[in-house]
Amino acid sequence: xxxxxxxxxxxxxxxxxxxxxxxxxxxxxxxxxxxxxxxxxxxxxxxxxxxxxxxxxxxxxxxxxxxxxxxxxxxxxxxxxxxxxxxxxxxxxxxxxxxxxxxxxxxxxxxxxxxxxxxxxxxxxxxxxxxxxxxxxxxxxxxxxxxxxxxxxxxxxxxxxxxxxxxxxxxxxxxxxxxxxxxxxxxxxxxxxxxxxxxxxxxxxx
Numbered sequence: 001x002x003x004x005x006x007x008x009x010x011x012x013x014x015x016x017x018x019x020x021x022x023x024x025x026x027x028x029x030x031x032x033x034x035x036x037x038x039x040x041x042x043x044x045x046x047x048x049x050x051x052x053x054x055x056x057x058x059x060x061x062x063x064x065x066x067x068x069x070x071x072x073x074x075x076x077x078x079x080x081x082x083x084x085x086x087x088x089x090x091x092x093x094x095x096x097x098x099x100x101x102x103x104x105x106x107x108x109x110x111x112x113x114x115x116x117x118x119x120x121x122x123x124x125x126x127x128x129x130x131x132x133x134x135x136x137x138x139x140x141x142x143x144x145x146x147x148x149x150x151x152x153x154x155x156x157x158x159x160x161x162x163x164x165x166x167x168x169x170x171x172x173x174x175x176x177x178x179x180x181x182x183x184x185x186x187x188x189x190x191x192x193x194x195x196x197x198x199x200x201x202x203x204x205x206x
Contacts, residue, residue, distance in 0.1 A: 002043050004096035004138075004145020006083045006168045007032055010044070012076055013058060022063040022073060023052075028084055030056055041087040041101070045169075046143030046180045047071050048087075048101025071103050072178050081169045083143045096145030097138040100185055105129070106178045110155060119160040119171060120149075123179070127154065131191045132183035140182040144168050 014025040026044065036042070036059065038051050047067060053060035063073055076082075088094070111122035123141075125133060133139065135151045144164065150157040165171030173179065 001088050002085050002099040002101055003088050003094055004099045004140045006144055007085050009081045009169060010084045012078055012080045012082060015076060020065040020068045022068060023060060024063055025058055025060045026082060027058050043085040043101045043143050045082050046140050046182055047103055071180050072106050083168050085143055098185055099140045099182060103180045104183050105181055107181045109173050109175055109177050112175060117162060119165055120157055122155055122157040124155050132187045138184045142170060142179050144170060
């Protein structure tokens with residue numbers, strides 16, 4: 001489990017492909033990795049992964065075909081910046097929102113504009129995510145815990161303060177670029193329960 005508060009930006013050092021399976025090596029600080037061990041979890045751009053190798057300033061993870069298909073990892077390049085977050089300890093502070101590290105889909109940046117000290121990013125989203133993306137609700141984009149500021153029928157917007165722009169890779173997003181998105185886990189459970197109730201009611205009419 002994660003909080004969506006990014007600890008630092010890492011850098012992609014190596015990408016080894018075998019079909020759709022990837023072994024990814026990232027650079028990180030000694031501080032982030034000082035007590036990080038092989039077998040521990042880490043979120044890279046919001047994706048929960050497990051370390052299979054580690055040195056003082058880099059670590060390696062395996063990415064399965066399912067993860068490859070559902071995320072932006074197929075678009076990664078050497079030297080790309082990635083958002084990094086260690087897993088939340090049980091005695092840790094929850095200052096963002098509960099993030100599982102299980103990506104629901106990738107979404108495209110459709111607009112980027114500055115409004116005083118804020119950077120407004122607007123993304124397209126497929127209709128199947130309606131009900132999971134609501135104004136003032138929580139969302140994780142590339143692993144960053146954010147509040148949704150505006151929702152239309154097929155798009156939503158978030159607002160980045162300068163700190164978030166500098167601490168994450170979202171400030172450098174370009175028009176048309178794709179990001180990993182995880183909608184609020186509580187919203188997904190509510191949506192599933194409402195859908196189940198409707199199906200039960202419909203069957204009861206037969």
